[in-house]
Amino acid sequence: xxxxxxxxxxxxxxxxxxxxxxxxxxxxxxxxxxxxxxxxxxxxxxxxxxxxxxxxxxxxxxxxxxxxxxxxxxxxxxxxxxxxxxxxxxxxxxxxxxxxxxxxxxxxxxxxxxxxxxxxxxxxxxxxxxx
Numbered sequence: 186x187x188x189x190x191x192x193x194x195x196x197x198x199x200x201x202x203x204x205x206x207x208x209x210x211x212x213x214x215x216x217x218x219x220x221x222x223x224x225x226x227x228x229x230x231x232x233x234x235x236x237x238x239x240x241x242x243x244x245x246x247x248x249x250x251x252x253x254x255x256x257x258x259x260x261x262x263x264x265x266x267x268x269x270x271x272x273x274x275x276x277x278x279x280x281x282x283x284x285x286x287x288x289x290x291x292x293x294x295x296x297x298x299x300x301x302x303x304x305x306x307x308x309x310x311x312x313x314x315x316x
Contacts, residue, residue: 188212193245201239211252224262225251227269250276
């Protein structure tokens with residue numbers, strides 16, 4: 186069985202994320218992130234004096250683009266590099282749209298849960314008043 190994704194919550198005020206947190210976010214090994222860092226110019230986390238990588242939210246977005254091209258679309262590394270050279274603004278826009286859609290989806294799930302709770306509450310209130 187593969188690694189399990191542990192989504193990073195970007196709603197907080199944290200500025201940096203460790204390589205392990207980012208690897209867990211995508212359910213990949215840290216070695217893959219280091220490899221992609223060498224292969225793609227758009228992935229460049231900051232490094233401390235001790236060499237520890239510090240990823241920003243923007244770094245994670247860049248990795249997400251590469252991840253989607255390589256893992257989801259099945260492009261080779263060369264194919265992904267070429268695609269980013271010619272279509273980077275389009276990919277940025279696509280990721281922005283996906284992020285917005287995920288926020289809408291999350292909000293809809295929240296509203297559905299709220300509605301279900303309200304419905305349950307009314308159902309029990311109705312049966313109590315009928316007795």
